[in-house]
Amino acid sequence: xxxxxxxxxxxxxxxxxxxxxxxxxxxxxxxxxxxxxxxxxxxxxxxxxxxxxxxxxxxxxxxxxxxxxxxxxxxxxxxxxxxxxxxxxxxxxxxxxxxxxxxxxxxxxxxxxxxxxxxxxxxxxxxxxxxxxxxxxxxxxxxxxxxxxxxxxxxxxxxxxxxxxxxxxxxxxxxxxxxxxxxxxxxxxxxxxxxxxxxxxxxxxxxxxxxxxxxxxxxxxxxxxxxxxxxxxxxxxxxxxxxxxxxxxxxxxxxxxxxxxxxxxxxxxxxxxxxxxxxxxxxxxxxxxxxxxxxxxxxxxxxxxxxxxxxxxxxxxxxxxxxxxxxxxxxxxxxxxxxxxxxxxxxxxxxxxxxxxxxxxxxxxxxxxxxxxxxxxxxxxxxxxxxxxxxxxxxxxxxxxxxxxxxxxxxxxxxxxxxxxxxxxxxxxxxxxxxxxxxxxxxxxxxxxxxxxxxxxxxxxxxxxxxxxxxxxxxxxxxxxxxxxxxxxxxxxxxxxxxxxxxxxxxxxxxxxxxxxxxxxxxxxxx
Numbered sequence: 281x282x283x284x285x286x287x288x289x290x291x292x293x294x295x296x297x298x299x300x301x302x303x304x305x306x307x308x309x310x311x312x313x314x315x316x317x318x319x320x321x322x323x324x325x326x327x328x329x330x331x332x333x334x335x336x337x338x339x340x341x342x343x344x345x346x347x348x349x350x351x352x353x354x355x356x357x358x359x360x361x362x363x364x365x366x367x368x369x370x371x372x373x374x375x376x377x378x379x380x381x382x383x384x385x386x387x388x389x390x391x392x393x394x395x396x397x398x399x400x401x402x403x404x405x406x407x408x409x410x411x412x413x414x415x416x417x418x419x420x421x422x423x424x425x426x427x428x429x430x431x432x433x434x435x436x437x438x439x440x441x442x443x444x445x446x447x448x449x450x451x452x453x454x455x456x457x458x459x460x461x462x463x464x465x466x467x468x469x470x471x472x473x474x475x476x477x478x479x480x481x482x483x484x485x486x487x488x489x490x491x492x493x494x495x496x497x498x499x500x501x502x503x504x505x506x507x508x509x510x511x512x513x514x515x516x517x518x519x520x521x522x523x524x525x526x527x528x529x530x531x532x533x534x535x536x537x538x539x540x541x542x543x544x545x546x547x548x549x550x551x552x553x554x555x556x557x558x559x560x561x562x563x564x565x566x567x568x569x570x571x572x573x574x575x576x577x578x579x580x581x582x583x584x585x586x587x588x589x590x591x592x593x594x595x596x597x598x599x600x601x602x603x604x605x606x607x608x609x610x611x612x613x614x615x616x617x618x619x620x621x622x623x624x625x626x627x628x629x630x631x632x633x634x635x636x637x638x639x640x641x642x643x644x645x646x647x648x649x650x651x652x653x654x655x656x657x658x659x660x661x662x663x664x665x666x667x668x669x670x671x672x673x674x675x676x677x678x679x680x681x682x683x684x685x686x687x688x689x690x691x692x693x694x695x696x697x698x699x700x701x702x703x704x705x706x707x708x709x710x711x712x713x714x715x716x717x718x719x720x721x722x723x724x725x726x727x728x729x730x731x732x733x734x735x736x737x738x739x740x741x742x743x744x745x746x747x748x749x750x751x752x753x754x755x756x757x758x759x760x761x762x763x764x765x766x767x768x769x770x771x772x773x774x775x776x777x778x779x780x781x782x783x784x785x786x787x788x789x790x791x792x793x794x795x796x797x798x799x800x801x802x803x804x805x806x807x
Contacts, residue, residue: 283304285307285327286307287325287329288311290333291331296573299574303577322340323343323345329350329577330353330360331354337364341365348371349584351579352372353569354379354572355374360372373583374593378574379565381568384433384440387511390537394509394535397417420441420444422447423478425441425477426450426451426480427449428451430460448465449476450465451472477502478505479506482494486516492516492517499522499530506530508533508535510534516538522549523548534554536555537559543559594670595665596648609646609692612694617654617655619696619707619807620696621658622805629678630677631652631696631699632696633695634684634695636688637693640683647694648679656672693710694708729778730763734782734804736777736778736804737777739774740800742774750777754781757789759781759789760781761779761781761782764779
């Protein structure tokens, strides 16, 4: 079996390459490549491990004929065109936890720095001025910290602040009341936080919803004398508005580790009194750089070797332990998606994925991804679980997931229903022996069949002699039947015939089958 090949294109701890090799990957470490040089060689790699220097643009991705995964050693993925990667079916991973403590500690350090004006006091002292009476700071004890973003890094900052005897108010749309109690913080809306906070720290990604979250209007809502720290992403604060607030004295001090444009060669904030900054040092400790390098190697190797998906930004996470358990369910889901994709004749508007029994206890996202991958192959031959949801969204397909707690006839069941102009069409399947995918229902008719290889699907009126007719037609054309599966609504009603064939069925034979008495639909299927 050919080993997956990985390119490390940015400088990383050498143990990262060792981890790739230990886990069965070939590794090349080639750093400092310009875009054209990267384009020339990227086509032979299955994985690309980067930090912040390599820019993975659409142009680069178009040259990635084999690429399956991009791993960013760190949190920010501004240097990766994620939509382009998704459309190419490339998983994009980051390592959000490897530098969490380091970034949180930097935020706390900057909070102390603005509280006691340490950088300017240091500069004047070293200049021989001894400005003992020129710097009057504030204590952090008893003050209120406003936390914008209460995820991994934000929660660490909160715990450190509570240890400093501060009060913590947190704004985060995803923060549940239970989690707020567990963290020991007060959950609040943004306006409440702005009005209460003596210090504000930001710990949120840059999205359309968070861009300029500290705008001129929101800065005006803050308590006079507030001190602001941003170690998250540039663009969360309106830098021009922050300068105005510093100049007016409404904001007492601010510290930024990140800027809207980086490297920040110039900024309206430079030279402003009570403003300090660092050059994006949030993750810059020896421990953090080692951690993120090792984590990205472990995550990428897990995906390339065993199918485990961790910290992916464009695909549901699937641990290396989960992957073997989910694999047969995903195989069943993909076959069901492929079946409805091949049988649906018009533009689909909605698809529903329902799970019950054992399947209902599992992570449904990979199952949904597998259904969509099977379905969307009717539109593209380069579909996988990464780009299938994006293709579905592009086509306006409404995707719904339903988990049933009920016990059914089968120990596990996956049902896929699509909305068509003729009404809903549904197929369902189960696993035999917990491993073998098996169709058990098609369009309301009970039928058990393996979905594999070349198959012939026929809908006909249930009548004596039909099975002999279709058998004779196939035999006369030298086509051998592997297995034979028959289902019907009722005696003399509509029947479904599924035949597995040793070879592909010629169009001429399909046309002849369609002329047999009682035949309503004939279609060749391929799995």
